[in-house]
Amino acid sequence: xxxxxxxxxxxxxxxxxxxxxxxxxxxxxxxxxxxxxxxxxxxxxxxxxxxxxxxxxxxxxxxxxxxxxxxxxxxxxxxxxxxxxxxxxxxxxxxxxxxxxxxxxxxxxxxxxxxxxxxxxxxxxxxxxxxxxxxxxxxxxxxxxxxxxxxxxxxxxxxxxxxxxxxxxxxxxxxxxxxxxxxxxxxxxxxxxxxxxxxxxxxxxxxxxxxxxxxxxxxxxxxxxxxxxxxxxxxxxxxxxxxxxxxxxxxxxxxxxxxxxxxxxxxxxxxxxxxxxxxxxxxxxxxxxxx
Ligand SMILES: [Mg+2]
Numbered sequence: 001x002x003x004x005x006x007x008x009x010x011x012x013x014x015x016x017x018x019x020x021x022x023x024x025x026x027x028x029x030x031x032x033x034x035x036x037x038x039x040x041x042x043x044x045x046x047x048x049x050x051x052x053x054x055x056x057x058x059x060x061x062x063x064x065x066x067x068x069x070x071x072x073x074x075x076x077x078x079x080x081x082x083x084x085x086x087x088x089x090x091x092x093x094x095x096x097x098x099x100x101x102x103x104x105x106x107x108x109x110x111x112x113x114x115x116x117x118x119x120x121x122x123x124x125x126x127x128x129x130x131x132x133x134x135x136x137x138x139x140x141x142x143x144x145x146x147x148x149x150x151x152x153x154x155x156x157x158x159x160x161x162x163x164x165x166x167x168x169x170x171x172x173x174x175x176x177x178x179x180x181x182x183x184x185x186x187x188x189x190x191x192x193x194x195x196x197x198x199x200x201x202x203x204x205x206x207x208x209x210x211x212x213x214x215x216x217x218x219x220x221x222x223x224x225x226x227x228x229x230x231x232x233x234x235x236x237x238x239x240x241x242x243x244x245x246x247x248x249x250x251x252x253x254x255x256x257x258x259x260x261x262x263x264x265x266x267x268x269x270x271x272x273x274x275x276x277x278x279x280x281x282x283x284x285x286x287x288x289x290x291x
């Protein structure tokens with residue numbers, strides 16, 4: 001008999017968590033495992049990317065591993081929290097499309113989004129690229145090297161540099177900027193988001209929707225939601241996602257924290273497993289029916 005998992009849902013950061021470090025798309029093995037997992041429990045991707053980028057790089061490969069007869073059922077169990085927690089999408093079977101189930105607004109009264117984008121575009125010129133048209137709530141500055149065929153270490157270093165520039169400028173705008181805005185470093189770029197539109201909000205809203213829509217019962221901290229990411233360090237774009245306020249968080253990134261959460265993933269020899277390798281191991285350990 002199958003042993004039941006303690007988890008009733010799962011959430012995954014995308015880049016560096018579902019994908020290996022430096023890859024744009026998940027492997028076929030990962031796609032198959034995610035497909036199997038979504039047959040059992042609702043799953044959500046919680047990413048700095050916007051919906052179209054996720055559809056192109058994530059959903060396409062996963063769907064290519066889904067039998068046509070199971071496509072609809074699979075999409076119903078797959079959720080997307082995009083723009084680092086600012087917008088949530090759920091599949092609407094009536095229109096056969098993903099539809100927003102929540103959206104957080106940019107704090108225009110604190111600082112105009114367009115003005116900030118223009119300023120940061122000038123300040124990060126040479127290292128970063130502000131994505132003007134793709135994101136609807138957050139501001140994303142990609143490491144300039146991201147689009148080119150560069151050593152991933154250069155991409156990460158550039159991302160750190162951009163993060164420093166953004167934080168310095170926001171402090172000049174207001175010493176209290178963190179009351180309104182959160183800045184997250186994903187390693188391939190920097191996301192600037194409304195304070196209440198971070199990945200932590202994504203877990204709360206996902207849990208709430210599953211309670212209302214699917215009648216799933218969760219405890220008050222939603223600990224029956226498995227949460228996986230790779231940037232839990234202070235300033236990382238999974239910091240709020242993995243701090244343990246909601247969900248049971250696991251870290252598949254290199255950073256080791258001295259706090260209770262996030263937990264780590266190890267192989268049988270006690271070696272910490274990273275990125276997609278760690279995520280696959282964790283899914284198999286957490287859901288016995290998946291191998
Ligand atoms: Mg990541």
